[in-house]
Amino acid sequence: MAGGEGSRLRPLTIERPKPMAMLGDAPVMEHILRLLRAHGFTDVIVTLHYLGSTIENYFQSGEDFGLKITYTYENEPLGTAGSVALARNQLTEPFLVISGDALTDVDLTALATAHEVCDSEATLLLARVPNPLEYGVVVTDDDGRIVRFQEKPSWGEVLSDAANTGIYMLDPAVFDLIPPGQQVDFSMDVFPAMLSGGRPLYGHIADGYWTDIGTLDAYRAANDDLVSGRVRTYHGPSYRSDGPTVDPTARVDPTVQLRGPVYVGRGSEVHAHAAINGPAVIGDNTLIAERAEVSNAVISGNVVVGVGASLEQCIVARHANLGRGVTIREDVVIGDRSTLADGSSVRPGVRIWPRKFVDEGVVVDRSLIHAPQARRTIFTHGGVAGLANFELTPEFAARLGAAWGSTLPVGSSVVANRDQTRPARMVKRALMAGLASVGVRVIDIGATPFPVGRFSCARFETEGATHVRTSPYDAASVDVRFTNPRGVDIRPTEQRKIEATFMREDFRRVGSASIAEITVASAVEAYQEALLRVVANPEITHRHVGVVVDYSDGTCGETLLSVLTRLGVRDTAVDASPVDIGTGGMAIQERLARLGRIVTAVGATFGAVVGPDGNRIWLVDEQGASIDSLTVIALVLDGLRARGIAGPLAVPFTVPNSLTSYASDLGFTPIRTQANVANMMQVSDGQQAVVAANGRNALAFPHLHPGPDAMATLVHLISAQALSDLSVSARVSSLPAFTLAHREVSVAWERRAQLMRVLNSHPDRSDEGDIDGVVFGEGSDRAVVVPDDDRPVFRVMAEGEGPVAAASLADEIEHLVASAAR
Template structure:
């Protein structure tokens, strides 16, 4: 009997672990998740396999080739544009000349597929959906059947008030070739949203069979980690690579474990790993091939891909580290954090819970990463430069970052401070200014909004209004895609390096207070400051001498930003 494995998924909800690879090639228990599906098919005699591809198809073709290594026969059918689940199978119609099975490549399961085929044939069905029972059906397609298995109703991802069954669609189907006639060629068409409701309306023999066993749809990062834990706990019948050296402890070939290391099962340690003295590996940890874990490092309930490096004293707690990640000495990565491939966490850095770091990033020494790092190349400990804080708009200097930076600046100056904010006339600068002001107000600061001005006017306003400081936002004169945040002290000058370090430390620790609802003060919009500034300038110059000198004045300026001056 022929089988289609749907393997075209991009896996956007699993990023950053799917950055650069298709979802079916994400490892579960040190093997691509699709290999678990191939093993399941082979176990029940399904060896003629067609694979539908779309996103990065070469990864799957290169890994499985013609299937000979797995003792199956594989053919590939590539979508040039996304066709949906049913549309992708329609694309393989030339391969499907008999009753066939359809299964997703990115779920983990041990359901007895032969029982589904037997049921399908006994009922004379055109389509049979394999169903399973789940405790929380909100994220799945719920299916209602009669006692004989005839499907009477579908509901996609119901709210709790709509839940009428705990039987959900697993994405595994037994189909007759004639169902392909109901799928339009060359366009997006989905099994659960389009095809099955159509067959139900036309009263075709559409059945569901509930099978016992394990099934996990690896649709998000939490389910990805849970799948590893379920494999190690023996909840799913699938092969674990390596030898079981002790109860629940699997070692790969050539693994070098120091006698002073402490390993508590269930754990999986891949081929060629090296664990130093005093290393602690707690239950439900998976370590990929070629990992180097140095002395006194600690790993708990985490997933490490191949060739990961943990320096001495590093600590992982419920994290996922992709291939070739380096976590250097005494760094810490906490629950739910995910570090993309080829990223480096320098010494004594900390990644807070649920933070996602995309591939090829650098976290500098002693930094604390408390929000996801998607764009840019690094997370610096030192954020102040020669011109305040400067970075790419919406990439390095985001609204979220500016809000926290405004709060940190005010926290460094003390509670209840009076601060100024301003920006040039460009919309990106105005956006960042609004975020800065919100951050300042969130800790109880009184904020004076100077509007669209220039940096010297901002300095003048801080002095004349007797404020503790301020921030002016402008487009960088060096690069028009960057914004600069100029931080001003109470005298109108730049911050000292001592104060900059204080702000950086508070920001990295997020060690600033939050005002309760009665302490948040309204923003005050300042008018008339331009006239005061110009008058103050005129008082400092000898206008008569300038007139007598009959100087010629050439004005070169940006009219969009400075016309009001």
């Protein structure tokens, strides 16, 4: 299969198809063809699409490679299976499918033998990988029969570290699952259909080297591995792992220093006092001039590197011309036939497209002449985060807005809001400019809580919302979140679309007439009216509930104060005026201690701390005692039931069974979700839940909007208290004990996949469906293990018959996880 465009390898693949990217002294596809020949595969059908003639012109009939090659062309993309099916009339016996854009030395003979021994219709070659998140993961039983597929799972969903390599032995019988002329994919369509139909489908673990050259980092790493002798090749030089490999036709001056694994290709010249530090590749017919220094770089053929130039951890495509004293830093890619004049320099992370010219002395700090440093990944758990004005700069934010907007229709609208801080204001303004530049209208609702932004999606009928805030945990950082049209956090697949557009800088450009407007609109009043309708309860006014609310220096005070006044609540406001400099404020435990003192001093019914962005809430009772997050959920449910409201309750699998049992007794129907809030929102929205709660101080009421909402939670709690003759502390005492013991285990990032595989195969593991973690035990003796999305730790939460039993189980599971992680 050689039809791939290789968009993630741009600019290398703008003027060549991905299989023709050079690895060492040959295109990647040549390495694959020679591997096939070494294992006795001599009749080869090559499927082509993008720039296919380049491949056919290079390999022609295959005679020079000891092969017989024929070609098929896709007029339109047909998917991996659809493209192979074009040759179904020629494939009348078991055949091998292999990608032309991977580097491998795996034993294909062993794969063919395994396919025959198992009497399989499809045998997938699998490779153990340390990070399976970017691969299709395959789960097999002890006999190698495939029992499940996972497409690019999150860490919490990983069941195996065996990745699908895209190499298959297939029986012609699989063609009955591939309709002619339709777009069909092996991994997404054919294999799942075989699995569900019970057809023989096996996996074979590869022995040897395999890597998917899907990104520029992977491309450079594959070259490094090749010249370092980590992968076996079947032609050309025998690369040395401890020193240079120089083609006999190359000329290297005796004063040149070649350090480590270095390859110097055919007809190349390295002049006096130059230095090449490996691993490095110098392609054919390339000139490295006097005193130039090249370190850990991949330089393709016919390149000129000028006198005194310095290249470090970069990629240079064919026919580039780098002048005297040019400086190129790490993670830079120079496209084909580009020219960098004398004294110019390229900052880290820049991509220069083919056939560009950089004038003398120019410092290039942006891709395509002007773009900031590229990042490996821009999304962390739930959004984009970075140091304000250093990582999350106005330039970065404008590109981020353009990237998101490029995934939305021209002429569509989005809501934008922010917290009260200056960094958030700066980032949001740049973000809005980027959105407008790609034809997306922005409805700016100003400095308002995130729940108001989520609510406004439906009101304004937008494609989504974005919220910018200074992190309440790190005043130097800014977070940017995105939602879909329902106000639900965007899914990982949507994040990857934005990220791919951002990294490739493949922004849509519109004419001046289509540049969108930025409209200032009011949203708070509509949200307030909706909130009052949802919790309408005349008893609130009659009972004269008194509440002390700490607004954490955020924007919720401006939204909530008038709602409490209209409800007749006697409220005492603390830190209700927004602070615009993002100082970070007090820690939550300090706020709760202070809140408890104020509540008892003024004789309030209870007190609440509302998070600065309006997502989370913490409570104290009338005696100033802190109320745990699980009990807060129970108080809300108790109040809803008192008003005759019940229905689906969405809670993650990390919430203890004791709480879901209590909810069931009240008439609610618990629905388990994954541990992350985004999945909780998606499930609760789809299941029309009455309430959703993550067990970590975030509750949502999907009839208002699907996201966490501390303000709505507070008003529901006030309503519940107005219907009760008991004090808050008495109501808490009447509830069951929801005991949950917490532990954390440090686990290195590279050990995560292996640990998830071990935990998921443990005999004491309980199967609780599609979750992003692992469960042990059941009933009231139950522990869950969840990998943290942002830190190299696994979280352990255990419940039991009382605190002692819960702590004991937590210790036991902590020990199990720690032992498995070693």
